[in-house]
Amino acid sequence: MKATGFISLWMLVSLPYGQLANPAEHEDVVKHAIKLHRGKGAVIAQRKQWVMESCRKLSGLLRQKNVVLNKLKSAIRAVEKDAGLSDEEKLFQVHTFEIFQKELNESENSVFQAIHGLQRALQGDYKDVVNMKESSRQRLEALREAAIKEEMEYVELLAAEKHQVEALKNMQHQNKSLSMLDEILEDVRKAADRLEEEIEEHAFDDNKSVRGVNFEAVLRVEEDEANSKRNASKREVEDDLGLSMLIDSQNNQYILTKPRDSTIPRADHHFIKDIVTIGMLSLPCGWLCTTIGLPTMFGYIICGVLLGPSGLNSIKSIVQVETLGEFGVFFTLFLVGLEFSPERLRKVWKISLQGPCYMTVLMIAFGLLWGHLLQIRPTQSVFISTCLSLSSTPLVSRFLAGSVRGDKEGDIDYSSVLLGMLVMQDVQLGLFIAVMPTLIQAGVSTSTSIFKEILRILILIGQILFSLAAVFLMCLVIKTYLIGPYYRKLHAESKGNKEILILGITAFIFLMLTITELLDVSMELGCFLAGALISSQGHMVTEEVMSCIEPIRDFLAIIFFASIGLHVFPTFVIYELTVLLFLTLSVVIMKFVLAVLVLSLILPKTSQYIKWIVSAGLAQVSEFSFVLGSRARRAGIISREVYLLILSVTTLSLLLAPALWRAAIMKCVPRPERRSST
Numbered sequence: 278m279k280a281t282g283f284i285s286l287w288m289l290v291s292l293p294y295g296q297l298a299n300p301a302e303h304e305d306v307v308k309h310a311i312k313l314h315r316g317k318g319a320v321i322a323q324r325k326q327w328v329m330e331s332c333r334k335l336s337g338l339l340r341q342k343n344v345v346l347n348k349l350k351s352a353i354r355a356v357e358k359d360a361g362l363s364d365e366e367k368l369f370q371v372h373t374f375e376i377f378q379k380e381l382n383e384s385e386n387s388v389f390q391a392i393h394g395l396q397r398a399l400q401g402d403y404k405d406v407v408n409m410k411e412s413s414r415q416r417l418e419a420l421r422e423a424a425i426k427e428e429m430e431y432v433e434l435l436a437a438e439k440h441q442v443e444a445l446k447n448m449q450h451q452n453k454s455l456s457m458l459d460e461i462l463e464d465v466r467k468a469a470d471r472l473e474e475e476i477e478e479h480a481f482d483d484n485k486s487v488r489g490v491n492f493e494a495v496l497r498v499e500e501d502e503a504n505s506k507r508n509a510s511k512r513e514v515e516d517d518l519g520l521s522m523l524i525d526s527q528n529n530q531y532i533l534t535k536p537r538d539s540t541i542p543r544a545d546h547h548f549i550k551d552i553v554t555i556g557m558l559s560l561p562c563g564w565l566c567t568t569i570g571l572p573t574m575f576g577y578i579i580c581g582v583l584l585g586p587s588g589l590n591s592i593k594s595i596v597q598v599e600t601l602g603e604f605g606v607f608f609t610l611f612l613v614g615l616e617f618s619p620e621r622l623r624k625v626w627k628i629s630l631q632g633p634c635y636m637t638v639l640m641i642a643f644g645l646l647w648g649h650l651l652q653i654r655p656t657q658s659v660f661i662s663t664c665l666s667l668s669s670t671p672l673v674s675r676f677l678a679g680s681v682r683g684d685k686e687g688d689i690d691y692s693s694v695l696l697g698m699l700v701m702q703d704v705q706l707g708l709f710i711a712v713m714p715t716l717i718q719a720g721v722s723t724s725t726s727i728f729k730e731i732l733r734i735l736i737l738i739g740q741i742l743f744s745l746a747a748v749f750l751m752c753l754v755i756k757t758y759l760i761g762p763y764y765r766k767l768h769a770e771s772k773g774n775k776e777i778l779i780l781g782i783t784a785f786i787f788l789m790l791t792i793t794e795l796l797d798v799s800m801e802l803g804c805f806l807a808g809a810l811i812s813s814q815g816h817m818v819t820e821e822v823m824s825c826i827e828p829i830r831d832f833l834a835i836i837f838f839a840s841i842g843l844h845v846f847p848t849f850v851i852y853e854l855t856v857l858l859f860l861t862l863s864v865v866i867m868k869f870v871l872a873v874l875v876l877s878l879i880l881p882k883t884s885q886y887i888k889w890i891v892s893a894g895l896a897q898v899s900e901f902s903f904v905l906g907s908r909a910r911r912a913g914i915i916s917r918e919v920y921l922l923i924l925s926v927t928t929l930s931l932l933l934a935p936a937l938w939r940a941a942i943m944k945c946v947p948r949p950e951r952r953s954s955t
Contacts, residue, residue, distance in 0.1 A: 342381050349374050376433050383426060390419055495531075496524045522547070522593070532594065547593040554584060554591060555598070555839045572935055574675055574838045578928075581842020598840050605837030606671055607804045608830035610703075611786050613674045613696055614808025615819055615826075628879050629697025633666075633705060635875045636868075636895075640666040643867065660914050663709055664906065664923060665864055667899035670699040670801070671837065672931060676894065676938050691887035694880075695894045703801040704745065706901055744796040751792065752806055760810050764818060779825050782811070841900050845928050849921055860922065861929040865937070869896040886945055893941035897934040898927040 356362065356370045398412055498521065523531040536543055562576035562583075584592050592598060644662025645655060677692050763785070771778035786807045793803030812819050850857055872892035880888055902923055910920040 349378055498522045548597045551592050551594050551598055559835050577835050577838035578842040581839035582845045585843035587846045595843055602837035602840035605833030608833055609671045609674055610801050610804040611808040612830055614805040615812050615823055625693045625697045628694055629701050631879050632698045632875055633701040636871055637666045639871050657915055660909055664902045665898055667702050668699060668895045668897055669899045672934060673699055673894045691890045695891045700805050703799050706799050744798050748793055748796055748798055756810055756813055764814055775825055782822055844903055844924055850925050857925045861926050864926055865896045865930055865933060889945050890941045893937045896937055897930040902927045
């Protein structure tokens, strides 16, 4: 009986592929199968007769399919031996026969896959959610594979159609004489076909079998413009993929990065519109902040808030905007290094190295203490503490921009100490990103592997220290032998043409950035060191380079601060305002107190007065906590709620930073220098 029921289900699935043509007959078969399954309204003889008849129909279809396949093979051999056909005609006919063969085989496979899926569903437990989930996943995989095969068959049909057109053209050319212009155009057409074949990348076929690649269903959304439908044929719309957007089942949105036809230039109009919108709205927002006495960077952040997901939601290419904004960080740190000469770095290097390390250790210790009291996992406590210990280098560099800071009677300049500590924190950022995979594994490891995890962390720290030593040794070689001749060559070639100078400086920044990235050190450190190396060539060189790079930095910095605003959610801040204000003030006060404590221990007695200014500059959270927080959330180190708290605390601390900085400047800096610093 079990075998009979299985065959009945088999027939129920297989019949629509061959004999059943109208809905009424479908309905009769379904009702009959239900009666057979329930054992009502049918005798055993009728049941056996129905099953036998269905089996005969299916076996007849399979025999007919085998006969057709044999005829197709004979036809292919006949076409290949036919000397009267051209190569294009042979290729077209053989290709058509092969596509029909695949169609028959895939139809047969679909029948048996459906039968096995139904059998698996009937054998499962309808109360077991896990089993139903696995069955759903298997059906989804089968549908994805079927969709991929259908796409491939459609592409092959397009290729066959192209071969047919080629064959018809060749026949027409053989039957008539061509003019000289037609012959030239025909040669150009053949050369263009060869070019397309050479540059076309079979990315889909090359990557679909790679390990870790999954097939997913996506939606393609075309740009809805009034002018797109006018004077546009269906083929033109299909070929115009530059403005289309793909959306997967997880609501992630994708845009075209590389078209199949590389001979046609395309532009990402979404990205262009986003940059234009940010540039236009940043102007009134910056004016408004200047009017009320706030730094213009907060106007740019407000611009991002207004255009981002929490506002008008008009930014479509968020990832691309953030990527362009990262170049603002690179050029900002380059100009910071340009003002931070090696002589000043040599004077404060011990303080710059010791201060951030002590502060990070103390922050982690306090974090573990509070985590133990609040019953938070140690890995989560370590991550949050390290994240909050970092301070914003671009923000502080904007505070120090254009100020005249000189050392007095051997005293240490507060700007040198502050920038040195911030650069060291950027190095710690690279170290923490390198250690994060081990931290993720430590969160799920058992107690027996804790020693191994600690050993891996120590090995990583050793690798980072070795990389830092290699970077600074390379900088010494560049400063001694290379940077002088390189800049003199740039200066000589750029007389009357600043493009060469700008391009040469930018290339040097990217070279240092790439080297530090390859050595597993933060890219930000490479940009800073590039500026420091160029500043070693003298004050005149520094002024010339700064005048060329500053406009580029200013524009990219606008994009960077606007990209920060894209991750600010005012509604969440309003809902949890009391909690967030308490957490933000706690973090700011704790960082300020810890910085004062550490600087009191490591600063010379003659320079103790600068500890208040340096501590005020460090008493905020770096915007890189957005990056660390997003990675930690994807890895499962922190929850969604903790991630939103980190984002909100970071934003509020950045908003409080100017007030704290001005208070420290008013208290500790003499009036002539105060004017230049604020």
